[in-house]
Amino acid sequence: MNGNASPTMHLREPASACVRHFVLAVLSWLGIASAGASLGAQTGDGKELGTGPSRPASADAIRAVLKRLDDYFDRADLAGYLAMFDADHPGAQAMLQRQLQQLFGARPPFRRKSTLVTEPRLVGPRTVVRVRHELHLAGAPGAVGPAAAPKTLVLDTMLALRSDPKGLVPTFAVEMPAQTACVRGDLFHCQACNYEIGAVPGWLCVPLRSDRAESFEAASFYLLGTDMACDVTVHIDADAPDALSVARVLGETLHELDATAQPGLPTPWLPPAHRGHTPKGLAGASVEIDLPADAVAIGGARAVFHVVAFGGLQHLLLVRGSRRAWQQHADDVHSLLASYRLLESDCDLALAAARPLLHHTGGSLQGSTYHNKTFALDLQGPATWKAQLRCGGAAFRVVWVSPDGSHLWLTGYAVPDGVTQWCRESADRWLHELCTRAGLDVRPAPDPASGATTANGEWCERAGCGGQTRFVVGTPHEPSGPDAPRQRFMRLLVDDDLLVVADGHATTDADLQALRQALDSLRRP
Amino acid sequence: MDAPDRPFPSEAEWLDPEWIDRVLKPGEFPVSTDFVERTLQAIAEQATATALEAELDRCLPAAALRTFTAPEPSADFVASTLAMLRQDRRARWRELLARHVAPEPSPQFVARTLTALDAERDAAAAPVRGRQPASGSATSGSNGPAAMAQRDAAGTRGRPGRRWGWVLLTAAAATVLWVTFWRAAPDPIELRLANNEPDTFAHAYAASPLPAVLATLANTSDPYALPSGEADGVWLLLSHR
Numbered sequence: 164m165n166g167n168a169s170p171t172m173h174l175r176e177p178a179s180a181c182v183r184h185f186v187l188a189v190l191s192w193l194g195i196a197s198a199g200a201s202l203g204a205q206t207g208d209g210k211e212l213g214t215g216p217s218r219p220a221s222a223d224a225i226r227a228v229l230k231r232l233d234d235y236f237d238r239a240d241l242a243g244y245l246a247m248f249d250a251d252h253p254g255a256q257a258m259l260q261r262q263l264q265q266l267f268g269a270r271p272p273f274r275r276k277s278t279l280v281t282e283p284r285l286v287g288p289r290t291v292v293r294v295r296h297e298l299h300l301a302g303a304p305g306a307v308g309p310a311a312a313p314k315t316l317v318l319d320t321m322l323a324l325r326s327d328p329k330g331l332v333p334t335f336a337v338e339m340p341a342q343t344a345c346v347r348g349d350l351f352h353c354q355a356c357n358y359e360i361g362a363v364p365g366w367l368c369v370p371l372r373s374d375r376a377e378s379f380e381a382a383s384f385y386l387l388g389t390d391m392a393c394d395v396t397v398h399i400d401a402d403a404p405d406a407l408s409v410a411r412v413l414g415e416t417l418h419e420l421d422a423t424a425q426p427g428l429p430t431p432w433l434p435p436a437h438r439g440h441t442p443k444g445l446a447g448a449s450v451e452i453d454l455p456a457d458a459v460a461i462g463g464a465r466a467v468f469h470v471v472a473f474g475g476l477q478h479l480l481l482v483r484g485s486r487r488a489w490q491q492h493a494d495d496v497h498s499l500l501a502s503y504r505l506l507e508s509d510c511d512l513a514l515a516a517a518r519p520l521l522h523h524t525g526g527s528l529q530g531s532t533y534h535n536k537t538f539a540l541d542l543q544g545p546a547t548w549k550a551q552l553r554c555g556g557a558a559f560r561v562v563w564v565s566p567d568g569s570h571l572w573l574t575g576y577a578v579p580d581g582v583t584q585w586c587r588e589s590a591d592r593w594l595h596e597l598c599t600r601a602g603l604d605v606r607p608a609p610d611p612a613s614g615a616t617t618a619n620g621e622w623c624e625r626a627g628c629g630g631q632t633r634f635v636v637g638t639p640h641e642p643s644g645p646d647a648p649r650q651r652f653m654r655l656l657v658d659d660d661l662l663v664v665a666d667g668h669a670t671t672d673a674d675l676q677a678l679r680q681a682l683d684s685l686r687r688p
Numbered sequence: 689m690d691a692p693d694r695p696f697p698s699e700a701e702w703l704d705p706e707w708i709d710r711v712l713k714p715g716e717f718p719v720s721t722d723f724v725e726r727t728l729q730a731i732a733e734q735a736t737a738t739a740l741e742a743e744l745d746r747c748l749p750a751a752a753l754r755t756f757t758a759p760e761p762s763a764d765f766v767a768s769t770l771a772m773l774r775q776d777r778r779a780r781w782r783e784l785l786a787r788h789v790a791p792e793p794s795p796q797f798v799a800r801t802l803t804a805l806d807a808e809r810d811a812a813a814a815p816v817r818g819r820q821p822a823s824g825s826a827t828s829g830s831n832g833p834a835a836m837a838q839r840d841a842a843g844t845r846g847r848p849g850r851r852w853g854w855v856l857l858t859a860a861a862a863t864v865l866w867v868t869f870w871r872a873a874p875d876p877i878e879l880r881l882a883n884n885e886p887d888t889f890a891h892a893y894a895a896s897p898l899p900a901v902l903a904t905l906a907n908t909s910d911p912y913a914l915p916s917g918e919a920d921g922v923w924l925l926l927s928h929r
Binding site: 253254255257258259261262265266268269300314316337338371372373374375376377378381383392394396398412413416417418419420421422424425428454456457459460464466479481483553555556557558560562570572574576577579580581582588589592593596597598600601643647648664666668 | 767770771774775778782873874875876877878879880881882884886887888889890891893894895896897898899900901902903904905906908910911912913914915916917918919920921922923924925926927928
């Protein structure tokens, strides 16, 4: 599969929706607008939270649904698979389709077996259950090496189903991580990140995998039976910008990514739990974003970014849904936002920002030296350079910046879900992808310790470093600006559980010397 | 200002340049003392700008510019230009909205406007009524709305197939329009953002728009760093095969 190719996909509408549109169009044309509106209201995309069932569906009935879904999966029948759903949330359904398309591209194809991980329970009008899918991939015919070995991929999803007189209808399936340390029921509670939210009737909490979330911690709350959702994530910014600026930048970035998204003016906002007695250092803001290209049939959609800044620690809450659902479920949204609160409001702001990084990445700075206890890794950064811990999708990232503008980045990539361990081949493949995205050509470089280039720039073992290492030099295809680095020095360190990329550039000879020493100091004792 | 008792000006009065002098009392609405000066200054500034443009044209004549081959626009030229225009317009509106609060129309204003509209409508309707022949005449009977309704009713009673013909024709027209203009529902924002992300990265499969925003923010704040996102495991697994 070519990873660079991004297939164009369109959300498929079920046949019933097409017929509905046609009937509505004819009724409108004949002037029977009220009848059309009435029909649209009953069967439109913004669903109603009617009186739900009193008991969840049985596990056996759900297993039967899973069996049918597995059959469609094994036949790579995308249309049949999706047709079993009556989607509550168009976005979640579209992303399910995107993931299935990727999985269906495997040759030989995956075969899937799904099992229930939890007992079925009721959330709002839906039965909810956590499902584990084991995807088995046979070895590639005629292949040698790793490709010849069969693979098993484990994916967990949260599945919601509606009980109809004719049977169970899946309405929602969203991927979730196998480990969910911070979720208790539908309450998201993280002591290190200093907040909790959830446990509100009707709202289902689905934690996100950190690699998917671009953050070490995130979750989405879905108001089941509607298209309302609230994404929650944690972000750390050592510069501690004010909440209004963060909200403005978030809105502008969303517009940059999707020109139809129209952000408004950011306004001050505080979480309801802290309005009466706002903790010192806590500030908040929100910005509303008009989404006219979404939920077009029912009047468009809107999203609201809520930012809670507590020094450099930021909690971001993105509430989104169709305008109609916003109107119908304003109280539900308010209840969810009201459930958000800081766990500890009387603490040092610097500590509040450092604690999540230490807890989730395992890393900390001691002077200019970075130490990661989770991965048993050290790198001694240049003494006079300013060091900063960052958060993102990677396992960890640290940046050192010299007074003259030289940089050193240290990034740790955990083993991606779906593969069992890093190896030299997968590390090279990922490095190639990273450098392609950054517009860099890569060539082997000499080992600073020995001064010699390994044969063909291959991986080698260095005493006391752990894993296998490799030095390369990256040069940009074309400089993107006067300040753009012209040469990047990289060192890779790969072990079963981690790929480390340390790379940097220097603007002076002294910085270059310091950079080389720092790269040389990377080790996993 | 007192509540006005003058009738709202008609269209003809608006077009009469001397009407205002006849209606207003002398000194009732004095023109500001520097009005003429400001107007002349604005005209002079406009003239200066025009002269500057002409001067620029002499320095770099259009004929000289035409000798150059126009460069090929980049693939995203139109999209980026439109995005910049929209951003500029939005910024200007924000500035304006931040400074001004639109006043509510006063009840007197609304009442005056409605009264004037009624008066104008009555004035327009009066001549038409005056031209109508007496009720019951042959002309009136053949052209009046009531007569047309009676005629249509008689016609449809006489030919019931015509009604179904109209219904079928309307349905056919609706079908043609529906087939012509109907489009598939646009992709949801989650998918629109995901489609912009490289599908080699794990966050390109997130069921939330937030990761794409965070990835862009990370790239913007540290543009020369390698991407901090994790590899998508399925991509990495399948890329080895």
